[in-house]
Amino acid sequence: MKEQPLKPQFTFLDNVSKRKRSGGVWRFIFQASTVVGILALVVLLLNIINQSFGYVAYEAKVDPATLAVNGVALDELPQEELIKVLQSKISKASFTKLEKDGPFAERTSAEVLNLVYERVVKFEVKETWGLWDSLTKKTQIDLELQQDFPSAKLTFESWINPGFISRPQSSNPVIAGIRTALLGSLWTILFTILVAFPLGVGAAIYLEEYAHDHWFNRLIQTNINNLAGVPSIIYGILGLAIFVRAMEPVTSGGVFGVVDPTTANGRTILSAGFTLALLVLPIIIINAQEAIRAVPQSLRKASYGIGATKWQTVWSHVLPNAMPGILTGTILAISRAVGETAPLVVIGASTFITFDPSSPFSKFTTLPIQIYQWTSRPQAEFRNLAAAAIVVLMLMLLSLNTVAIILRNRLSRKY
DSSP, X not given: OOOOOOOOHHHHHHHHHHHHHHHXXXXXXXXXXXXHHHHHHHHHHHHHHHHHEEEEEEEESSOGGGGOXXXXXXXXXXXXXXXXXXXXXXXXXXXXXXXXXXXXXGSOHHHHHHHHIIIIIOEEEEEEOOHHHHHHOHHHHHHHHHHHOTTOEEEEEESSXXXXXXXXXOSSTTTOOOHHHHHHHHHHHHHXXXXXXXXXXXXXXXXXXXXXXXXXXXXXXXXXXHHTTSOHHHHHHHHIIIIIIITHHHHTTTTTXXXXXXXXTSOSXXXXXXXXXXXXXXXXXXXXXXXXXXXXXXXXXXXXXXXOOHHHHIIIIIHHHHHHHHHHHHHHHHHHHHTOOHHHHHHTOOSSOOSOOOSTTSOOOOHHHHHHHHHTSSSHHHHHHHHHHHHHHHHHHHHHHHHHHHHXXXXXXXX
């Protein structure tokens, strides 16, 4: 047989050099993408922080010093005196309405003081400055204040403070808070997890451990994969049709005899939780399937070898080893649900609500909707409130994720 001539050595070396150049180009592209992503995240965080702190020019319609009683400042008055001040400064009809909305005997001193500031003192924000301008342009701010707002008071404010978290929503940015929205978000996410997690994991176990390679099961798997990419507003329409309208007696509490006249239309926390559960269910199923699939077959065979049944193998061996991966997928799914707005708007979440949700059948709002409502207002101070609410939303999300990660790590060490 005739021998093939050897290719010149320089051809092989040129090919190696070419592949190295190609690899260097792709490495540069990947590094540049990472740097761009980090820079975008840093710019976003700096912008949020810049709007969450800074100087604010306040002007009061009524000087709080004039409301002192026997030399005691307004902020230090007992609740009884605060009620008297409020009653003497507003109309009888307004005071009666406040009493009807919430008896003063059941309100705290802080709540009554907030009412005095809102209805009597009436602080008005004249101008706000971001953190960067507040640190670098203090002299210019003082001059602007003297020229445009000579009677205003300049204070350095942190829009993120205990009062901001504990106060309900208000049309006055000075006393507006996120308590109702924060509680609404926590209630909604609670029901989302309670519904989506067991259903998602159960479906994944069936599809991976019990379902045969049949056309019907393949059809189910294909639809689950497709549903993971459906726009969230479609789930909102589905939730409106099923949970708000078709299941109104259940989601409004009529079946349980706890109907609230203000929420008898089904637009409740329960409907929101079910809708978000549908939204994240495909994501949880897909991630749980991948985690279960990653468990070695040898572990299953060893379990069968000592006489364990199918269910005993799944419950005692497969699930414990797959649980860290399942929790990772659940973290990603719940993170998406926490920030959703469109489906909740469709099912009728309130954009302005001043009372706390007290049950699954209550009207509600959530932090993302609260942020959207504030950013749509023309006053600059509401954008400061929105930035502060974004920080709280991020901290809440990080807290939920931290709990899940700690649980995942403990399970990983155990098995």
